[in-house]
Amino acid sequence: MADQQALDEVVEFTSGLIRMDTTNRGGGDCRERPAAEYAAERLVGAGLEPLLLERTPGRTNVVARVAGTDPSADALLVHGHLDVVPAEPADWSVHPFSGEIRDGIVWGRGAVDMKNMDAMILAVLRSWSRQGVRPRRDLVVAFTADEEASAEDGSGYLAEQHPELFEGCTEGIGESGAFTFHDGTGREIYPIAAGERxxxxxxxxxxxxxxxxxxxxxxxxxxxxxxxxxxxxxxxxxxxLTPTVRATLTQLAALYGMDADFTDVEQLLQKLGPAAGLVEDTVxxxxxxxxxxxxxxxxxxxxxxxxxxxxxxxxxxxxxxxxxxxxxxxxxxxxxxxxxxEALQAPVDAPVFAKMRAAVEEFAPDGHVVPYCMTGGTDAKQFSRLGVTGYGFAPLKLPEDLDYQALFHGVDERVPVEALHFGVQVLDRFLRTA
CATH class of the missing domain: 3.30.70.360 (Alpha-Beta Plaits)
Incomplete structure (x- = not known):
């Protein structure tokens, strides 16, 4: 299990990364290098040898490999992007690049998209270094540039020019999954992304x-x-209806004690109530x-x-x-x-999905894990060109009054400290067993 220092560091790293303005306005107007150097320094502190790679000066990516105990096992890609969308300070309650920690909340652009996950990855790997932990399979860790635009300077560049760094990777995890979705009836649903439009x-x-x-x-x-x-x-x-969306509807219907009637999908969505929000934009x-x-x-x-x-x-x-x-x-x-x-789909009956489910349920025993399809896209699209099957798995346990989906690219983006602690524990559990 992740140690107390990891719980402290995930908060520190989230705040530290937010303070680095890596705004991506498109058209090449961004500079991720300060955040990349920040991440690389902490990977070195975990005993790793990160590479800093650029297609364009200042548009920096970081890649490192963690050796597993089973050299015959396929490798797992763990990735997060370093750039963020623009934020207008006048619209915010706090400065969007302050990284302010107030009343148990970390504020700023990137708090959920996705410097929090970057910080979780760093905190877990440093915890392993202190404890002498190694994963079962090799992990390839990638912090990328340019995800919020074309990915040409980020994952697209890495996939095209440095495919050898991802040798053996068959599956990967990235942003937007395993967060708490509150359905308004007291249930906590944890959707794990297994597809992207x-x-x-x-x-x-x-x-x-x-x-x-x-x-x-x-x-x-x-x-x-x-x-x-x-x-x-x-x-x-x-x-x-894609297979992923059918699986979502089937499992949600079972959760509410009904059959998934695909002859009238609109009626089924109505019966699901607020939980239909996980599906309605991907049908x-x-x-x-x-x-x-x-x-x-x-x-x-x-x-x-x-x-x-x-x-x-x-x-x-x-x-x-x-x-x-x-x-x-x-x-x-x-x-x-x-x-x-391309649109992506990933199998929901794969062993890796079961291990993600188990990791969430260990720390959220009353939670209900379901697969879902993302409305948009992530760096998983670029890495799929290397044969990597991508899932969205950036775990967060969120309070009911915090609208996770509205925080993506929204004003007053923020993440609770307790959510970061949950994420580190779940990520640590999953990566040890994956």
Whole structure:
């Protein structure tokens, strides 16, 4: 079991990493190196030999291998990203890069996404070093850059240019899983991610005839774009159930003493009440317009207008996603992928999932573990190119009044100290036995 120093260090490291502003604004505007050096120093303190790797100066990744006791066993990848999304200090109760610890809470950007998990990994490995503990299988630990954008400077670069560092890795764990989901009836549900929707970020471009704003113009690029964006935004995508989502619905239905009736999924979701929130965004594809660019003067009709759409698709549903967009966008607007990644699925009946379940249940005996599919994506997408099956497992025991999902990329991101302590204990238990 993780020692008391590990419980102290996970809080210290979470706060310390938050204080390093690793804001990723996209387009290469980020510098993760200070956080990478911080993590590397602590890995050295755990007796490891970390490598610092960069595709672009300042965009630093850290990779280290922990030797297991069974050289014949497959290796396990344990990864977390060092970058964070932007935060506007004026909107926050505390400065988002203060790492302030107040009333048993650690505040700041990255407290849940995902410098807390980075700190857990560091604390566990240092605890093992003090206790002389070795895992059964090799662990490859990776702290990555650029997850909050394209991953080109992070996991994508590592997978493409340094695949040898991940030799033997067949499974991996990363962010967003094994957190407490409160269903409003007193039950605590711990969803472990066993799938991710694919990412299809789109750029739409409409061309038309430029001209004076006072003239009739039947080839207005803005009008053409607006019509396409409206059709996308108003489209209702059909239900599509992946094996992971079916497993989620089946296990949730059993938890509430009912059968999972897949002939009427909407009715089933209603019966699940608040717990449907774990599933409802992953039963179909989605496409949400997010940005518009057009024009330079009020009385000038531009010859071009551009929009961006955040698209996500389920495993096996990318072809439907593409053909539907072709139809919705129409002939007057072209589209292309600004960024694209595969949808992922991981088996929920695998031994590694059972070990994650057991680790959570040891420290949350009244909790109910279920698999789920993430609405978005993680670095697991890039590592999947190396044959690594990815799961979301960053354990946290959270109070009912803390909305975990709302804290991702939200204002006043924070994590309780007790949640970090729980995470270290669960992660320690899992990694020892995995």
């Amino acid at each position: 694919g990412t299809g970020w789109l750029k739409l471009t409409a061309h038309g005839r430029a001209g004076h704003g006072s003239k009739v113009n039947t080839q207005n690029a803005v009008t053409r774009l607006a019509a396409a964006v409206t059709r996308i935004g108003e489209h209702v995508w059909p239900l599509r 179909r594809n989605s496409a949400n317009p997010t940005m518009l660019e057009a024009g330079y003067k009020l009385n000038v009709i531009p010859g071009e207008a551009v929009a961006f759409v955040d698209g996500r698709y389920l495993a096996g549903a990318e072809d439907e996603f593409r053909s539907t967009l072709d139809r919705l966008i129409g002939p007057d607007v072209t589209w292309e992928f600004e960024h694209r990644t």
